[in-house]
Amino acid sequence: MSLFVDIEKDLGRFRLDVDFETDGAVLALLGSSGCGKSMTLKCIAGIEKPDAGKIVLNGRTLFDSEKRINLPPQKRKVGYLFQQYALFPNMTVYQNVYAGARGKPDADKRVRERLQSLHLSGLEDKHPSQLSGGQQQRVALARILVNEPEALLLDEPFSALDSFLRWELELELADTLSRFSGPVVFVSHSREEVYSLCEDVCVLSSGRSQGRHKVKTLFSRPHTRAACLLSGCKNITAIRDLGSGRLAAEDWGVELSTGRKSLAGYDGLGVKSRHLRIAEGPGENTFPCAVARLVEDERRYTVVLRTPGGAILNMTTDFSHGSPLSVGQTLFIHIDPSNFLMLTE
């Protein structure tokens, strides 16, 4: 039960260079819009052809540029859930799902059982245009699952839905995925979805993949600038090594002491917004900032700070720190070195 992908493709603006392997765990392919995630899925499904590389699913070679193997999509047994679901508009729900079961024994029974397990009974004669977004997604899933694919590819399945619908559908999808035994690749640019539905994650930045990590590990301690941004942390600065573990945070305009022996190989530093503290006065790893904006949310503030270097820092805090803050006020901000995220490009 494994999917091995190692492909390259020239996409004009950048080069796709993706390399990962996954077994039964749900793997997220996480990256900002336009970084090549959908193209990767299309290459795995056989809809697009990589320039070079190899794709192997459960021991079957789907694509191998050296051996000149390139199976058509029909033969790959890879299920693909498109962003807009791709339901056939001229067919009913039943006919759509039946299209996935054609040629299988007891096709009618399989279709009806699958519709029932996805809570779609009663909708068999409706056309896709008469269904809600959530129902359409479930029909598309039913059609794929009844086809009995060996792997599942999901292309941003919730992007076409309103956020208040997503919660329930996420739970249902999590349930469906847990019962699917093959490799699953889940493309997303939303960290919330990835956090709740996936165990492993592979970050894609400008077409290049950055290895496979556990979701919790990547989000708590990202190692690259792209991973840091995708984990929701926007407080990132370029750094210059000053020796003996000290560095100049160039965008923030301050000097910090990391306590490490060496900073070789790192070119950036990140700090999560909840790790910034308000200090009484100047000190080690403490520097003054001006409050630029206060953004109130239901249970916490986001304080937008302007650093001496001019760049912005976002700090989240609840209401318990004491005296109220005001725009223009100068605060001393302290960061504990244990919360430094050392980053490479």
Add this chain to the structure above:
Amino acid sequence: MPGVLPGTLLEDKALDWFPLWNSLRIAGISTVIIFFVGIFAAYYIAKAPRAVKGVLDVILTLPLVLPPTVVGYLILRALGPKRLVGSWFLTVFGLKLTMTWWSAIFATVVVIFPLMYRTARGAFEAFDETLAYSGQTLGLSNSYIFWRIRMPYCRQGILAGTVLAFARALGEYGATSMVAGYTPGRTATISTTVYQLWRTNEDALAFKWVLLNVAISAVVLLAVNMLERRSHRQKA
């Protein structure tokens, strides 16, 4: 009857319906041929690389903008009994390709091809390709995808193109008259009959045919409009 040109009017003054029947069968057969040829050309050319597509588009649309007499001339050059293709058919099959009622089909097919081709191209280009991709990943054959998913989706546009091609086929004059000639009762069409009747000052009869042609064309165009409006509503 002395003074009356042969074939223009029978003695009992009943309308000779041959031109109607001839025009309809020529238009009908041509449309059926072009339905398949136009659709397949549109389908395969839509997938061609951009440069090839551009060149082919120009060549295949030419009959639409060339004068029908130019088209007729070119066809005669190829199929005439003394020319390359024509003489080969004459010697091998004893078949003369021009001046028969079905010669008009060659001319009509060439003239109506661009209409079907461009309409079908437009319909195919508006097709959501992810539907085809999705079908492929589900293991459906390419021919199932073409006939059961792509064609139904493009149905309105293709039907409108077919009806338009039929209307144009019915109204063909220039190329047809050159390639098939005017032989009353054998190769006469509505359009060549009207011309002939006008030439011989048979105004009343000419006018009857004109009205008939206008009526048929109006009905056909009404059908095109209805189909195109339904197609727009479906896409909305």
